[in-house]
Amino acid sequence: MRIAALKSLMVGLFAVAAASASAAPDGDITYTVKQDDTLYGLAGEYLANRSDANEIRRINRVRNPRLMQVGTTLKIPRRLLKYRPVNLVLQSFSGAVQLNLGRRVINPSIGLSLREGVEIATGRNSFVSIAGDGNSKVSIPSNSRARIIDARRYLINNQIDIQLRVLRGRGEVVAPKIDGEGRYRVGTPLVVTAVRGTEFRVGFDPDSDLSLTEVVEGDVNVATGEREVPTGAGFGVASAGDTLGETEQLLPAPELVEPGRIQTEEALTFAIEPLTGAAGYRTQIARDAGFIEVVTESIDETIEAEFEPLEDGRYFVRSRAISGVGLEGLSKVYSFRRKRVGVAASAEPAAFADAFKFAWRTEGAGDVTHAFQMWRSDNPGELLVDEVGMSNTAVLISSLEPGTYQWKVASFQIDEGDVIKVWGPVQELTVSE
Structure with missing residues (x-):
């Protein structure tokens, strides 16, 4: 399966709901x-x-x-x-999130109770986390659509009955411990996954009728029609239409290269160690280690994930390898700091003869000092200028002999006890006379 098709599949996560808001539960x-x-x-x-x-x-x-x-x-x-309604609460969200109950549009807000029949849709770089009874959690990523079918606790025997259906996209579920005849089911229009307390993911691509189930912890039963496939932790099932696939082992967690380095560039980048069997990678950034507040994600065929600028702060990153059939593997969580520090520089003739002005502009926020170095390109081992601790943003240099010179500027900043030093790119200046 090509990664472009995977992106279509991965546009979303979990949500819920079956045929209609009024559909009665079976069994x-x-x-x-x-x-x-x-x-x-x-x-x-x-x-x-x-x-x-x-x-x-x-x-x-x-x-x-x-x-x-x-x-x-x-x-x-x-x-x-x-029955009493089970309390499903909008725990966090970001970006373009739309909630609908029939034709009624509901404005999303933290703490909002979600009832049966609510449909959830997320846009690009938009995410939703829903909390429920028994520490259950559902995370819905970008470009997803889903609906809540059943969310009830019966007065008789106090049994819970939750049913969620992924209509497009994919997502992550941490299910509560279920006793007796209680049920927690998450499915697609073609496949149902029944659990009794576990961590798993479900995905669905309506264009290809591809249903995915990936088990991270515990055991689930994946079923369609009369056929059922028990699936344990570390395994997944890819099903085409109403034909259940066989279980296959999920890919291991890919390693990130220097994941804990301070991200100072305008765009954030993470290099991924290549993993055999991977057709692509889904990499996510969140504000918390549990990935309840996901802020952005990237799906790539290459081994480098790049993200648009984020505000300064501490974040968490994880990446999952995607198999050829679309199953996402396991992941490892890393913490990192985002601190935008940089410098943009240029050189031009000074206002008076025989001099050049080297000027720069600080990128990022906070108190910054600078360093400036210059050398002849044919003798890089000997610095002609080596200034540090500069508070000004320009320097004038005169009497340069004809030749080619190279130079660079650095920004220094002390933040949370760390000295962050970022050199700008090496630039070149040719003096002809």
Whole structure:
């Protein structure tokens, strides 16, 4: 698979939702009859409509709804049960994020509760993190679209039922620990991944009907139709249409070259050690080690990831290798500092004869001192000028003999106890007479 197709696939992450906001969940909940239980009493306490008690009686072949044997189990369709909404909260977001509930547009805000049927869309370099019960987390990256289908906790047995569907793109899920008949399912329009507490990722490309599941921690069951594939940590499944693929091992975490160096240039760059089997790399930068507040990402065929300028501060970076079928591998998190320090310089004849003006401009913020060096290009080992600790931003030099000279300027800044020194590029000046 070409990386261009992977970019289409990777445009997004998780979100949610099935056919429509009103779609009822499938499956049953099992209830064990206790002392003094009656079918009509259970209906009043746990069913959305008491009249549905007749359906429960028919399904379970209850002869006497007022006298049921203790220990008997009842199968109750989830669609009939009362429930409380599960609290899914917009934990963080950045960039162009759109929330819709049907035709209604919802303005995103930190702490906003997201209900069933909400659709989430992210634009370029836009990200969303959603927090839920049991320390669950969903991270939705750029160019994604998704919807929340089920987000409920049934009054009977206090069982949770979460269902999320990736409509386009991909994302990361940390699922809560699930007990009993609770469910946490994340899927695509073609594949469903059921979990009971694990960390995994799901992706979907509607143009090619390609569904991806990648397991980072724990175990999941990937299913479509009647077929199900158990998938453990470090493995993934790529499925075309409703045909489940076989499990394959995820690529290991790629190493970054000097990831902890201070990023002083205008654009941020990270070199990646080549990894056998990688068709490309997804590299992300976040404000936190858990990558809840992702600020930017890059998907590249090459082994260098480049990012647009970021404000000064401390960040975290990680990269994942992408296999030929589109599965993303494991990652390692590194911390780094961003401190914009630089200098732009130029030379021109001075206002008086036989002199040249070498001037420069500081790039970045903060108190800066400078250094200036000059040498003849045919004798680089002997510095003609070597000035440090300069507070001014220009120097005049006269009486230069004909020849070719090279020179450069440095910016020095003390920040958080570190001395940051950045030399500008070597420049050349030819004196003809």
